[in-house]
Amino acid sequence: MNSSSSLLTVPIGLLKIPEYPSGDLSGDDLIYLSLVIPTYKERDNIDRVVRILSELLDQVLLGKYELIIVDDDSPDHTWEVARSLISEYPQLRVMRRQQERGLSSAVIRGWQVARGQVLGVIDGDLQHPPEVLLQLLQKMEQEADLAVASRHIEGGGVSSWSAMRRFLSRGAQVLGLIILPGVLGRVSDPMSGYFMVQRRAIANVELHPVGYKILLEVIGRGKVGEIAEVGYVFCERKEGESKVTWKQYLEYIHHLLRLRLSTGRLGKISQNMNFPLGRFLRFGLVGLSGVFVDMAVLYLLSDPTTLALPLTRSKILAGEIAICNNFLWNDAWTFADVSMHQNQWRQRLKRFLKFNIICLAGLVLNVLILNLVFNFIIPNRYIANLIAIAVATIWNFWVNLKLSWRVTDVK
Ligand SMILES: Nc1nc2c(ncn2[C@@H]2O[C@H](COP(=O)(O)OP(=O)(O)OP(=O)(O)O)[C@@H](O)[C@H]2O)c(=O)[nH]1
Numbered sequence: 001m002n003s004s005s006s007l008l009t010v011p012i013g014l015l016k017i018p019e020y021p022s023g024d025l026s027g028d029d030l031i032y033l034s035l036v037i038p039t040y041k042e043r044d045n046i047d048r049v050v051r052i053l054s055e056l057l058d059q060v061l062l063g064k065y066e067l068i069i070v071d072d073d074s075p076d077h078t079w080e081v082a083r084s085l086i087s088e089y090p091q092l093r094v095m096r097r098q099q100e101r102g103l104s105s106a107v108i109r110g111w112q113v114a115r116g117q118v119l120g121v122i123d124g125d126l127q128h129p130p131e132v133l134l135q136l137l138q139k140m141e142q143e144a145d146l147a148v149a150s151r152h153i154e155g156g157g158v159s160s161w162s163a164m165r166r167f168l169s170r171g172a173q174v175l176g177l178i179i180l181p182g183v184l185g186r187v188s189d190p191m192s193g194y195f196m197v198q199r200r201a202i203a204n205v206e207l208h209p210v211g212y213k214i215l216l217e218v219i220g221r222g223k224v225g226e227i228a229e230v231g232y233v234f235c236e237r238k239e240g241e242s243k244v245t246w247k248q249y250l251e252y253i254h255h256l257l258r259l260r261l262s263t264g265r266l267g268k269i270s271q272n273m274n275f276p277l278g279r280f281l282r283f284g285l286v287g288l289s290g291v292f293v294d295m296a297v298l299y300l301l302s303d304p305t306t307l308a309l310p311l312t313r314s315k316i317l318a319g320e321i322a323i324c325n326n327f328l329w330n331d332a333w334t335f336a337d338v339s340m341h342q343n344q345w346r347q348r349l350k351r352f353l354k355f356n357i358i359c360l361a362g363l364v365l366n367v368l369i370l371n372l373v374f375n376f377i378i379p380n381r382y383i384a385n386l387i388a389i390a391v392a393t394i395w396n397f398w399v400n401l402k403l404s405w406r407v408t409d410v411k
């Protein structure tokens with residue numbers, strides 16, 4: 001067998017699962033379950049995982065399942081070990097990702113190439129007891145849209161977590177319930193990374209996960225009706241190392257807020273109107289930070305107790321520094337997805353110049369509208385100013401979106 005061709009091609013573009021499996025379907029329509037195993041540095045576990053899962057699934061789904069290992073180019077060459085197992089386990093498929101990283105997107109990339117009608121995920125370190133798969137499968141066969149292995153119902157638990165980790169896990173759940181009750185309230189263990197979902201429930205939906213918690217994304221954006229739960233005990237890791245760090249907690253909060261924004265009422269309206277609400281809010285926040293920068297610099301330069309420079313000169317400098325501040329944040333955050341693909345210095349400089357010109361035009365517009373509104377419509381300078389700022393912000397956002405960070409033109 002040609003060893004390089006035995007690796008799966010990594011899908012690119014949007015994280016969207018097709019309604020029907022693509023590619024050569026000769027005989028593949030027999031596949032019922034596609035189980036993704038995301039791995040990062042699991043070299044010492046992978047052999048055992050594949051053996052145990054295959055033995056188990058052969059008993060109930062012989063020839064009707066596939067195991068898809070998605071490895072993020074682990075430095076310990078997990079993908080290579082996995083690939084060497086393919087000849088022994090014909091149901092095994094292996095993907096090596098070199099461009100993207102992250103647990104959630106790994107799972108989705110695996111599901112994108114899956115051929116089954118039921119899509120599942122299980123950790124590659126044997127912390128998820130494999131026998132539970134049979135119960136999950138049973139629930140799926142009884143037409144559940146989603147079957148989740150849960151640590152927090154009867155038969156569930158965590159074997160040896162420290163008090164701190166238990167506390168953090170529960171704290172995260174409570175926080176989630178506050179921010180996103182409609183999603184986290186539907187399952188007892190929303191942090192579970194061990195579940196199965198019907199393809200139809202998440203097909204054709206654009207997924208935007210952050211970090212670790214793929215289940216939130218599935219419930220939050222999918223069309224998930226009936227949910228079943230099965231208790232399980234999260235076992236201790238035997239080989240390899242944990243990848244859980246503080247970063248995961250931050251990503252989790254980011255993920256909750258993003259889901260809240262995009263699936264809440266405002267999100268629906270913005271979707272219907274095709275308006276990039278999240279981006280606009282980030283742009284607005286950055287603009288607010290610019291106001292503080294402008295004020296601080298103005299104070300440092302022109303205040304009689306500091307440098308006491310002339311006001312106009314100070315203001316021009318303060319304004320320009322605020323524009324630099326806003327540009328940097330917008331480039332790194334608001335439009336990160338766009339600038340990531342256009343990151344040469346020349347491209348950045350070009351964006352910066354455009355941003356400057358557009359903001360300058362925004363300022364002119366601001367002054368014009370202030371005068372117009374104040375003189376002809378509402379003779380209150382502060383209300384008039386608020387209206388002027390709002391219009392200028394929308395102008396700045398929209399024109400920068402179309403010209404500086406051209407979303408539509410990214411390849
Ligand atoms: N492809 C991919 N897999 C990952 C990544 N991070 C973690 N994994 C895998 O996802 C599964 C869960 O990750 P773990 O680090 O074990 O997380 P955990 O089980 O919550 O934490 P521990 O109790 O410390 O093991 C394991 O199979 C990891 O190898 C990643 O960035 N990319």
Ligand SMILES: [Mg+2]
Nearest residue numbers: 123125127237
């Ligand atoms: Mg683990």
